[in-house]
Amino acid sequence: MTAPLATNAADLVAVSVAGSIAHPGFPGLPAEPYRLASDGTAFLLPTYGGIIYNVSVGDRAFGWAADCIHPGVSIKQPEDTRNRGLNVYACIGNRAKVMTGQAAGTVGVVTGKSGRFSEQVIIHFPKDARAKMAVGDQIIIRSEGMGMTLTDHPEVMLKGIAPNLLALLPNRREGARIDFGVTATIPAHLVGAGLGLTSEGGSIHMQSTDRAQLAERGLDKLRLGDLVALEDTDSRYNHGYLRGAHAIGVVCATDGPRAGYGPGICLLMTAPAGQLGSFITPDANIADLLAVEA
Known part of the structure; x- marks a missing residue:
């Protein structure tokens, strides 16, 4: 059922983009950290960002005591325009490599892009590698996919x-x-x-x-x-x-x-x-x- 697809993949440019593991955040003071559920009740739960040790791509999407958790590792750039470049360039399926810290050399794969305003890239790494990582570790992505087209289906x-x-x-x-x-x-x-x-x-x-x-x-x-x-x-x-x-x-x-x-x-x-x-x-x-x- 998986037929070969004609694309312009041979013409694509492969380029490096990078970011560091993002720290989870909450609104600054004097705002409260609580959020409102759909029924109006306040809640305080883990949300996106950081290293998620026990939720991975392939796991269930429902049932966690969490608010829109990113599975695996979330990365970003501290400067807005560079971070936008990271988010747009990174493609689902791209390979990522840890460059610093105890897990240096570990290879993972980009599985998503999300955050409050599209500010984080989500990467899957094996759980044993995640246990060695730290917030701030640098991760590089071989970005390839921007500009790709389906030759026989240009409207897609x-x-x-x-x-x-x-x-x-x-x-x-x-x-x-x-x-x-x-x-x-x-x-x-x-x-x-x-x-x-x-x-x-x-x-x-x-x-x-x-x-x-x-x-x-x-x-x-x-x-x-x-x-x-x-x-x-x-x-x-x-x-x-x-x-x-x-x-x-x-x-x-x-x-x-x-x-x-x-x-x-x-x-x-x-x-x-x-x-x-x-x-x-x-x-x-x-x-x-x-x-x-x-």
Whole structure:
């Protein structure tokens, strides 16, 4: 079911981008650190950033005592324009290498991009390597994928996906349309935080307040790393509603208690008018496709 894809991968430029492991943060004083759940109750839970020792790509996306946790390691640059370069250049599936500290030399893989305003890149490293890491360790990424196109399907816009991952995605052709395998389809009314923001880097969230709706559609069983489709969602330049549009992304962050902030999804591709489709295949998860080391 995975047919070879014609791309311009031979013309892509491979370039280094880097960042350091980010420290988790909360709003500065006098603001309180508490946030509000969808029912108005205050909560205080771990959130994105830092080194997450016990949550990895491939694990469940729901059920953690957490607010939109990034699995593995989150990195960023302290200066805004450089950090934006890191976030836009890094592609899902790119290889990353630890350059400093006790885990120097360990190789990982980029699995997502998220944060309050698209400020962190998420990387999977084996758990034994994470135990040796420290906040501030430097990590370099071999960025390759920006500018990639599907030669036979030019209307499908690729978004931050590495050539090695694209080549592994289950796909099939339906006339002029190309379909990719996903674990689930998210209807437009469940697309939440991130609408209206740029689709170059960062993530868009699935709404998860209506648990009965999630269970009915099987969305409560999502895993981190799952490929999912977003119906009627146009993410060519910004995320927005458009009938007939389609987008495919990867679940990159866990669920959280806030309204509009269910699991975070990093976009991989989109098309505006039926040129892109999807079909259900249960094993469409990047942890399995890339055979990441636990």
